[in-house]
Amino acid sequence: MSALTSLALPHVAGLHAYTPGLQPTEPGWVKLNTNEFPYPPSPRVAEALREELGEAGAVLRLYPNPKSQPLRAAIAACHGEGLSEGNVCVGNGSDDILNLLIRAFCTRASLAGFTLPSYSLYPVLVGIQDGGTEAIHFDRSMRLPVERIQASSASAFFLTSPNAPTGVGFGNAELARVLAGYRGLLVVDEAYAPFADENALSLLARHPNLVVVRTLSKAYALAGIRVGYALAHPEIIEVLDRVRDSYNVNRLSQVAALAALGDQTYYDRVIARVKATRDQGVRALGEGRGWFTYRSQANFIFTEPKNGRGESGPAVAKSAYDFLSGHKVLVRHFPSHALTASFLRISVGTEAEMRVLSETFDTWLKNSHG
Ligand SMILES: *Cc1c(COP(=O)(O)O)cnc(C)c1O
Numbered sequence: 001m002s003a004l005t006s007l008a009l010p011h012v013a014g015l016h017a018y019t020p021g022l023q024p025t026e027p028g029w030v031k032l033n034t035n036e037f038p039y040p041p042s043p044r045v046a047e048a049l050r051e052e053l054g055e056a057g058a059v060l061r062l063y064p065n066p067k068s069q070p071l072r073a074a075i076a077a078c079h080g081e082g083l084s085e086g087n088v089c090v091g092n093g094s095d096d097i098l099n100l101l102i103r104a105f106c107t108r109a110s111l112a113g114f115t116l117p118s119y120s121l122y123p124v125l126v127g128i129q130d131g132g133t134e135a136i137h138f139d140r141s142m143r144l145p146v147e148r149i150q151a152s153s154a155s156a157f158f159l160t161s162p163n164a165p166t167g168v169g170f171g172n173a174e175l176a177r178v179l180a181g182y183r184g185l186l187v188v189d190e191a192y193a194p195f196a197d198e199n200a201l202s203l204l205a206r207h208p209n210l211v212v213v214r215t216l217s218k219a220y221a222l223a224g225i226r227v228g229y230a231l232a233h234p235e236i237i238e239v240l241d242r243v244r245d246s247y248n249v250n251r252l253s254q255v256a257a258l259a260a261l262g263d264q265t266y267y268d269r270v271i272a273r274v275k276a277t278r279d280q281g282v283r284a285l286g287e288g289r290g291w292f293t294y295r296s297q298a299n300f301i302f303t304e305p306k307n308g309r310g311e312s313g314p315a316v317a318k319s320a321y322d323f324l325s326g327h328k329v330l331v332r333h334f335p336s337h338a339l340t341a342s343f344l345r346i347s348v349g350t351e352a353e354m355r356v357l358s359e360t361f362d363t364w365l366k367n368s369h370g
Pocket residue numbers: 092093094095096119160164189191214215216217218223226227228
């Protein structure tokens with residue numbers, strides 16, 4: 001460790017940064033690796049941004065609304081469920097919200113719980129705070145380990161639903177069972193809920209220890225604008241407001257998010273299209289190719305490729321990943337966990353992108369006998 005690094009706090013000196021999916025800069029890639037939305041955002045978003053900026057962007061001289069107040073009100077109104085502004089905190093992406101939750105609720109003594117596999121950012125955020133973690137492992141069925149979460153000693157438990165990278169969704173009946181026994185803060189990270197059959201919003205009214213986290217990055221085609229939010233009891237929202245940056249969401253992001261939420265008709269249509277492409281993709285890989293593929297409730301597909309000899313496993317998944325990358329088709333491979341290493345996670349793209357993916361798998365199969 002260099003002398004300068006050792007000036008940092010000991011736990012920081014030992015940290016590893018989160019590894020985001022590749023963002024290639026040259027054109028020509030079929031990019032199915034970071035679960036971005038394949039279609040553009042509502043046209044109202046660009047219109048609203050142009051209007052906000054005007055000719056000279058003079059409004060950028062001014063600080064944004066510190067609480068994103070109009071956006072909190074719009075979010076509450078668009079979800080209904082008796083929610084009001086006091087139930088909403090907006091963040092610079094939902095990653096910001098997850099960070100605030102960990103900052104406010106987790107330390108060495110107050111553990112952060114999560115399942116494995118799930119969103120791999122949670123332990124990274126806990127590490128930054130020098131906090132302690134408790135991991136609960138799925139088995140290959142990927143069914144929710146309800147009793148083990150109920151019995152968890154964690155102060156806050158982070159549950160990704162639908163889960164990542166599997167795409168498996170958890171029903172409200174199961175979540176209600178978890179909530180019936182778990183006394184800590186249950187954070188349900190619903191980044192992919194708009195693609196799912198069910199979501200946890202209706203449980204909020206009865207369970208003050210439930211936090212639902214949403215993002216506009218996936219289903220609203222706004223990953224580049226960085227807006228996410230928490231829905232929770234007003235006392236929890238107040239705690240989050242104590243630990244966030246006072247101007248955590250910039251002016252243009254607030255305007256873009258408001259415009260997007262105002263055009264639900266547009267999003268209903270394009271989300272339905274992504275779901276149809278997803279279901280077709282799951283059938284093509286599962287029934288079509290005979291590859292084990294989880295039923296997806298998200299905008300990605302988790303599948304276990306078989307090579308030309310009918311074999312699967314970590315080396316086969318790696319071979320498929322490398323072959324796809326060599327043909328400028330980018331997906332995601334998670335080799336570090338036994339339940340994910342033999343799978344690929346494929347974001348649902350346009351119909352044309354999914355055809356290129358399928359043709360490239362065909363070519364890989366023809367080349368994978370040797
Ligand atoms: C993508 C993703 C996020 C991050 O969303 P941002 O709003 O872009 O920060 C959070 N949770 C899960 C499970 C995700 O997949």
